[in-house]
Amino acid sequence: MKIAVVGLSHHTAPVALRERLARSRDEIPETLETLQSIDGITEACVLSTCNRVEYYVSGVVEAESLVRELKLYLLTESGVAISELDQHLYVHTGEDCVRHLFRVASSLDSMVVGEPQILGQVKQAFQTAEGCGAVGSRLGRAFQKAFSVAKRVRTETGIAENAVSMSFAAVELGRGIFEDLSGKEVLLLGAGEMATLAARHLVTNGVSRVRVVSRTLATAAKLAEQVGGVPSTMNDLEMLLAKVDIVICSTAASGYVVNKLMMSRVVRERRYRPILFVDIAVPRDVDPKVASVDNCFVYDVDDLTSVLDTNRQQRQNEASAAETLIQGELLHFSQWSKSQEVVPVIKALRAQAMAIADHEVARTLTNMRQKDKRTQQSIRAMGNAIVNKLLHPVLTHLRTTGGEGDPQPYVEALSTLFELNLESSTEDSHQLSSESGAAEDTSSMDERETGSSSDDIEVAEVVRLPIRNTGVRR
Amino acid sequence: MALLLLRVCVVLYGIAAMIGFIQLFSPRLKDERIGLVVLVLGVLGHLVAMGVRASELGTFPMANIHDALSLFGFSIASLSIPTLASARRVPQIGPIAALVVMVLVLLAVFIEPATTVPQELRSPWLPVHIALAFVGNASFVVAGMVAGVYLIQDNRLKLKRSRTRVGTGLYQLPALELLDRASMRLIEIGFPLMTLALVSGMLYGREVWGMYWKWELRNVVSVIVWAIFAVLLHFRITIGWRGRKAALLTLVGVSATLLSIVGLGLLGFGHYGQDYTS
Numbered sequence: 248m249k250i251a252v253v254g255l256s257h258h259t260a261p262v263a264l265r266e267r268l269a270r271s272r273d274e275i276p277e278t279l280e281t282l283q284s285i286d287g288i289t290e291a292c293v294l295s296t297c298n299r300v301e302y303y304v305s306g307v308v309e310a311e312s313l314v315r316e317l318k319l320y321l322l323t324e325s326g327v328a329i330s331e332l333d334q335h336l337y338v339h340t341g342e343d344c345v346r347h348l349f350r351v352a353s354s355l356d357s358m359v360v361g362e363p364q365i366l367g368q369v370k371q372a373f374q375t376a377e378g379c380g381a382v383g384s385r386l387g388r389a390f391q392k393a394f395s396v397a398k399r400v401r402t403e404t405g406i407a408e409n410a411v412s413m414s415f416a417a418v419e420l421g422r423g424i425f426e427d428l429s430g431k432e433v434l435l436l437g438a439g440e441m442a443t444l445a446a447r448h449l450v451t452n453g454v455s456r457v458r459v460v461s462r463t464l465a466t467a468a469k470l471a472e473q474v475g476g477v478p479s480t481m482n483d484l485e486m487l488l489a490k491v492d493i494v495i496c497s498t499a500a501s502g503y504v505v506n507k508l509m510m511s512r513v514v515r516e517r518r519y520r521p522i523l524f525v526d527i528a529v530p531r532d533v534d535p536k537v538a539s540v541d542n543c544f545v546y547d548v549d550d551l552t553s554v555l556d557t558n559r560q561q562r563q564n565e566a567s568a569a570e571t572l573i574q575g576e577l578l579h580f581s582q583w584s585k586s587q588e589v590v591p592v593i594k595a596l597r598a599q600a601m602a603i604a605d606h607e608v609a610r611t612l613t614n615m616r617q618k619d620k621r622t623q624q625s626i627r628a629m630g631n632a633i634v635n636k637l638l639h640p641v642l643t644h645l646r647t648t649g650g651e652g653d654p655q656p657y658v659e660a661l662s663t664l665f666e667l668n669l670e671s672s673t674e675d676s677h678q679l680s681s682e683s684g685a686a687e688d689t690s691s692m693d694e695r696e697t698g699s700s701s702d703d704i705e706v707a708e709v710v711r712l713p714i715r716n717t718g719v720r721r
Numbered sequence: 722m723a724l725l726l727l728r729v730c731v732v733l734y735g736i737a738a739m740i741g742f743i744q745l746f747s748p749r750l751k752d753e754r755i756g757l758v759v760l761v762l763g764v765l766g767h768l769v770a771m772g773v774r775a776s777e778l779g780t781f782p783m784a785n786i787h788d789a790l791s792l793f794g795f796s797i798a799s800l801s802i803p804t805l806a807s808a809r810r811v812p813q814i815g816p817i818a819a820l821v822v823m824v825l826v827l828l829a830v831f832i833e834p835a836t837t838v839p840q841e842l843r844s845p846w847l848p849v850h851i852a853l854a855f856v857g858n859a860s861f862v863v864a865g866m867v868a869g870v871y872l873i874q875d876n877r878l879k880l881k882r883s884r885t886r887v888g889t890g891l892y893q894l895p896a897l898e899l900l901d902r903a904s905m906r907l908i909e910i911g912f913p914l915m916t917l918a919l920v921s922g923m924l925y926g927r928e929v930w931g932m933y934w935k936w937e938l939r940n941v942v943s944v945i946v947w948a949i950f951a952v953l954l955h956f957r958i959t960i961g962w963r964g965r966k967a968a969l970l971t972l973v974g975v976s977a978t979l980l981s982i983v984g985l986g987l988l989g990f991g992h993y994g995q996d997y998t999s
Contacts, residue, residue, distance in 0.1 A: 423878055426809070426899040518961025521897055538879060542964040550881045 250385055251313040251340040252347055253321065254294075254301030257358050260335035267325045268300045272375070279381040285316050290383040292376035292390065294351070296368050298358055303348065305385040310340035342581050345389050349573045352393040353400040354407070361406040361562045366397045388584060396576045403572065405565040409558035414444040416551050417525045418452050421493055424521050424544060429453035431492040436460050436484075436504065438470045439497025441527055446474050446495060458487055462498075485509060489516040493523045496532035507536040510543055517542075527551065585654060589645045592658045595667040600638055604630040723777060726770035727791060727830055733763035734798070734823035741816025756815050757805050760798060763819075767795045767826070774834070781848040784835035786986045792851070793982055794825035796859030804863055804907070809899050814866040821862070825983065846925035854918035854943075858978045860911030861950065865975030867904040868968040874900060875965050901963050904971060912950050919947060942981040949974035 255265060270278050275293050282291035287308035294301040302321070304313050318336070322329055339347045350356045352369045373390045376382045382390070401407050410419040421428055433454050435446050438461060446457055457476030460483065461467035467478035479487060481504075488494065488505070498504055505524070514522075524545040526533045531547050538545040546554070608630040617623055641661075648654045661667065740756035771791065774782040782788045801818035804811055874894040894900075922943075923933040934940070953970050956962035 420878075422896060423874070423894075424897045426896045426902070515960065519963045520961070521964070541966060544878050546881060554881065 249308065249310055249313065249341075250303070250305040250344050250389065251310045251317065251338065252301055252303045252344045253314060253317045253336055253338050254299060255335045255337065256299035256301075256356065258356070259337055262297075264327065264331070264335055265298075265300055267327060268321060269297075270295045270300070275372075275375050276379045279376055279379045282317075282320065283381055285320060287312060287316060290386040291381045292372055292386055294369060294372040296365070299351070299356075301351070303344070303386055303389075305383065310344075314338050314340060342577065345392075345580060345584075346573065346577050348389055348393045349396045349577060350570075352397040353569055353573065354397070355400075355566055355569055355573070359411055360559075360566050361408075361411070363401075363407060366394070366401075369397075370394065384587070385584075388587065389580075392576070392580050396573060399576070400569045400572055404568045406562055406569050408565075409561055411555055411558050411562065413441050413527065413551055413555070414448050416546075416555060417445040417493065417495060417523075418448050420525065420544070420546060420554075421449065421452075421523055424523055425492060427453070430455050432456045432458060432490060433493040433495065434458045434460060434487055434491040435470065435474065435476065436494055436496040436532060437498030437500075437528060438466060439527060442495045442497035443470065443474055445525065445527075446476075449493065450474070454493070458491060460484055460487060485513060488513045488522070491522070492520070493525065494533075496524060496526040497528045498532050500528070500532060501530060503534040504532040505537060506534040507540060510537045510540045514540055514542060525551070586646060589648075589654045589658060592661055592667065593642055593645055596638065596641070596661060596665060597634075599665060599667060600634045601631075604634045723770050723774035724830065724834065726766060726773060727826060730763050730767045730770060731823055731826050731830060733759055733766060734794075734819050734826060737763060738816050738819035738823055741819055745813065745816055754806075756819070757802070760805070760815065760819055761802060763822075764795065764798045764802065767791075767798065771795065778836075778838055780838050780843050781851070783847065783851055784838050785832070787829050787832040787834040789982065789986055790825050790829035790832070792855050793859065794822040794829065796855045797825070797862050798822045800856070800859045800863045800907070801866070804867065804903060809895070809903060811867050811870055811895055811900060811903055813870050813894065814863070817866050817869070818863065821866075828983075828987070844925060844928055846921055846928060850918055850921040850925050853914050853921060855982075857911045857914030857918050858946070858982055860907045860914070861946070861971075861978045862975055864904045864907035864911065865972055865978075867900055867907065868971040868975075870894060871897065871900040871904060871968045872965065872972075875968070901967075904968065905957065905963070908950055908953065908971065912947075912954055915947050915950065919943065939981065939985050942977060942985065946974060946977045946981055949977060 255268065257265075270293055275295070278293055279291050282288055282293075282302070282304060288304050288306040290305040292303040294303070302317055304317055306313050318329075318332070321327075321336075322332060325332075347356070348369075352366055354361050354363070354365045357365050369390070373382065376386070410416045418428070421431070425431055428449065431454050433446055433449050433456070435442055435457060438459075446454075450457060457471075457474050459467045459471040459474065459476045459478045460481060461470060461478070462481055464478060464480050467480060470476070471478035484504070488510070494505075496504065519542050521542040521544065524533045524537065524543070526545060526547045529548060533545050533547070535545065535547070537543050608627050612623055612626060617626070645654065645657055645661075648657060737756050737760040740759060744756060771782055774788070774791075778784060783792070797818060801814060801822075805815050805818075874897055877894070878897070895903075922940075926935060927933050949970065953962075953967060953974065957967070
């Protein structure tokens, strides 16, 4: 596969270097254009996020020369010394490049394994490149497949389950207690930044009302404005505790703000409805003894950390399942991809042979002055049959080597021997894949995985088009 | 014939329980409905078995403890289905329900069924009383299973081990609120039925023995069961009582239920069919 990626990420490079190679969304079209103008590079896609900058390219030359060109480009663009670049850059070519793409899209390479944003960012990068006409069939196939692999990883492994951030943990803990977060009320006790973030997450997950309590009404009002809540002072605390369902504590108070005695009163007042305290204040706001009151659930910073740690561990465990899944998908993909490499040659060979046959048949028919429709038809059929029979073993061989071995020598031999014009037909195949739509592209690939014979269909599908256009079989 | 069908049901309930337990401990709870389908098949087969039994006896099939166990199992199995299949389902009770039902029906299979029902017992009050009592008690038992799941989830939240092992069916427990509501709903269904069962039982007693109430162990335990759930509902309505202690009391009530129907029945204190005349 003539495909390569050169890039750096939070694993390999400090932010100081990443930001020098990063491209803003507006700069990317220009970058893509520059990349495509480089000799040998036909396709390019740039993924630039705060954690990684990656340049995916594909072209007519070998992957190694693609990498060389790319590095040269980065060197001139960024002005970073070659020795420094080499130290931080990673390079993947061919199958490794596709594997890397799959891993990135599936969030296996992310700082927080399983985080959901990266897939959107990869999609965005692909769409931008597609919009600029910088993606052809090779990168297109790889990216489309990467999206479907990422989806499988998300749904079939537990990699994205469980909160791994403090602010999400409140939502998750709430789900263990409350059937439905909509209609619930959350109380912000104190104005910690993390607490505000947690409240926001709760609101996006359906919590209907936010109440804010602070020492003074002024600070409460200020915070309430930020999160769209109702401000109150500490005096109303007990009354509010009887109403709300989730309390996020982050005051700077030196002692406990909520104690057991208070809660045993409040619990009766609340008619024993469960209440969740997420106490991220240090020193703690909620007396740990409150947890012994029925229907009161208290989580302090350490509890949250240990929950999050276990969740992270869980994700790591699931990551190995995801790697196995990716390995399997990669195997299918590279087989399928190789079989796609021979498509232009098959197409060109067929088209050329058919053109000759058509031409000769037409000449013969004119010479014969044959008016009988049936005779005309059988002469045309003969022309087709000769082409088909002659090419059949050649095409079969190509398809099988396309799937298993290296088809390149055959492709080269055939194009030299038959003087095939591969350039134009490659263009055709690019057009074809973009016309038929990206979705179709992946769906045909999935079919290929389930049945072995659909491989042939896939090739035949592409091959049949020019025949139809010549109008031989009418 | 009826007995053979009942044996088939034991196997079906056993399979349902097995599938349920495997799914409970498997890495992911994928299609929990497979076990449910087998359970429903078991219930349908059981219904046919009881129909055949009724036609063989020529009357409502309640000749001795064999029929009582069979009917009780049937009631629990049927009542667990809404809890397993509704939108707010508690799939975790599936295997427990199937296992309990399997044990009950297995016991029934081992007990020789009586061949006749005495003429004086063919009162129209009997089927009414029995249906009310069994459906009522069975909803208490299913409520108890949900309460058990509640206690597990409550415990996990209190010990702060929430969802630490997600991916295992057992650990994807429903929210506390859902469990609480599901259990309470079943008690709310069971309680009025149980009340009517006591009333119809008294009416039936007057018809057979000429008196409303007889100081028998079986009767006393039934009233205790009723009283436990009466207390539970009373506090739920007046002060909104719920949570861990309510779940524990539900379990106490369910133990009394099982004692009254199965325990005393097997020990010969029950009064099903022929026992009534003794």
